Each structure stands twice: as structure tokens, then as C-alpha cells.
Amino acid sequence: xxxxxxxxxxxxxxxxxNGVKENEVMRRAYLYVARNQTLPPHVRHQAQxxxxxxxxxxxxxxxxxxxxxxxxxxxxxxxxxxxxxxxRLKALNNEIPGVKKASW
Amino acid sequence: xxxxxIAPSRLAALTKTRCAIFKTAYNPTSIRTxxxxxxxxxxxxxxxxYYPQDMxxxxxxxxxxxxxxxxxxxxxxxxxxxxDMKRARGKGAPAKAKDKRRSTVLHSCCTHDSSSFFLCLxxxxxxxxxxx
Numbered sequence: 001x002x003x004x005x006x007x008x009x010x011x012x013x014x015x016x017x018n019g020v021k022e023n024e025v026m027r028r029a030y031l032y033v034a035r036n037q038t039l040p041p042h043v044r045h046q047a048q049x050x051x052x053x054x055x056x057x058x059x060x061x062x063x064x065x066x067x068x069x070x071x072x073x074x075x076x077x078x079x080x081x082x083x084x085x086x087x088r089l090k091a092l093n094n095e096i097p098g099v100k101k102a103s104w
Numbered sequence: 105x106x107x108x109x110i111a112p113s114r115l116a117a118l119t120k121t122r123c124a125i126f127k128t129a130y131n132p133t134s135i136r137t138x139x140x141x142x143x144x145x146x147x148x149x150x151x152x153x154y155y156p157q158d159m160x161x162x163x164x165x166x167x168x169x170x171x172x173x174x175x176x177x178x179x180x181x182x183x184x185x186x187x188d189m190k191r192a193r194g195k196g197a198p199a200k201a202k203d204k205r206r207s208t209v210l211h212s213c214c215t216h217d218s219s220s221f222f223l224c225l226x227x228x229x230x231x232x233x234x235x236x
Contacts, residue, residue: 024146025146028141028146031141035136
């Protein structure tokens with residue numbers, strides 16, 4: 001089996017994943033301050049400004065599950081991390097445990 | 105027999121006591137405290153481990169971008185090694201010229217007389233044609 005060879009979109013996604021991991025605690029702290037209604041408004045506003053300044057690749061929503069075999073972004077089954085075609089290939093090849101072709 | 109209405113203050117006291125017993129936050133006005141951002145688990149570690157670790161990295165820019173991962177771009181390393189070996193055997197590319205005058209071999213031909221240079225080229229091409 002060949003090694004996983006990422007394309008640029010996968011690399012970007014990996015960058016986003018690393019960024020999210022590094023900034024997660026900081027981000028949560030700012031979120032706590034910004035969404036806390038018991039704190040004074042100007043403090044919350046400052047926290048919100050900091051959140052806005054954190055950058056693109058620190059947001060968890062910038063992470064998209066891509067196919068771990070082909071790097072495809074659409075039609076990816078999150079349970080297997082594969083796009084529909086790679087899933088079919090692997091399933092027919094008996095490489096996915098517990099999956100077999102059904103017919104009825 | 106009518107049941108007397110329970111005073112709101114007593115109900116509040118009841119809720120407060122219940123919170124104290126079960127160790128939950130007493131928040132009668134449901135004000136948002138942002139506690140859920142601390143309560144939720146960190147999602148970063150599972151996010152990072154999504155892609156398989158055995159990667160065939162073909163992009164030198166990617167290798168440069170993360171020096172802390174200490175990745176090796178195999179093809180590039182091979183090329184650098186080959187160049188070094190050639191240089192060690194004295195078969196490497198010539199050194200970069202210091203100025204423009206030394207950068208071209210045809211320099212002398214060009215500067216003295218451009219027409220003679222073109223004649224030279226013509227002559228050469230004729231010779232090659234004859235050989236064919």
C-alpha cells in the first residue's frame with residue numbers, strides 16, 4: 001500500500017488542525033470572557049476583539065475532514081475518513097473490517 | 105380548604121439549598137457565565153491525529169514550513185547529495201560569475217563586432233546541416 005500523499009488542500013487542513021490545537025486553550029479563555037454576561041461590557045468587547053484577531057487557522061470551523069486516501073473534500077464518510085470511491089475500493093478489497101458488499 | 109400560595113422567596117431558597125446539596129451553580133436568572141467553554145473537552149488532539157502519520161511528502165515548501173517536525177524531502181536530499189558528489193569529483197557546475205562581463209562565453213565576439221558574431225553562428229549552422 002502506498003504512503004499517504006497529501007495534496008495542497010490536505011496540507012492546508014493539517015495546518016488548520018495544528019493551529020487549532022495550539023490555540024485552543026487561549027481561544028477558550030477568550031470565549032469564556034467574551035460570552036460571560038456577568039463581566040463588564042468593555043472587558044467582553046476586548047476579549048471579542050482578541051478572538052477576532054486570532055487568525056484563520058485557529059478556528060475549529062476551518063478544519064474540514066478530507067479523504068485520508070485521496071484528499072477529496074466532498075462525499076467523505078466521517079466514520080471511515082474516506083471518500084465514497086475510496087471507501088468502495090477498500091471495501092471491495094476487504095480492507096475495512098466489518099464492511100462487505102450487500103445485495104438484496 | 106384552600107392551599108396557601110408558596111412565597112417566591114421560599115421557592116428561591118429551596119432552589120438555592122438544592123444547588124448547595126447537589127453542587128450545581130445557583131443561577132436563577134439563567135445568566136450566561138461562559139462556563140460551558142471550560143466544561144467542553146479539548147478537541148485539538150483528536151483533530152491532529154486525523155490523517156495517517158506515514159506520509160509521502162513531496163512538497164519542499166511543506167517541509168520548510170514545519171522545521172520542528174524534522175521532515176526530510178527525499179528527492180531534494182538526493183539531488184543535493186548528487187550535486188555534492190559531482191562537485192567533489194570536480195564535475196560540478198562552474199561558479200556563478202562575479203559580473204556581467206564574465207557571465208557569457210560569447211562576450212568577446214559580441215562586443216567587437218556583432219555582425220561577425222552572427223556570421224559565426226550562420227557558419228556553424230551550415231556546418232551542422234552538412235553533417236546531417
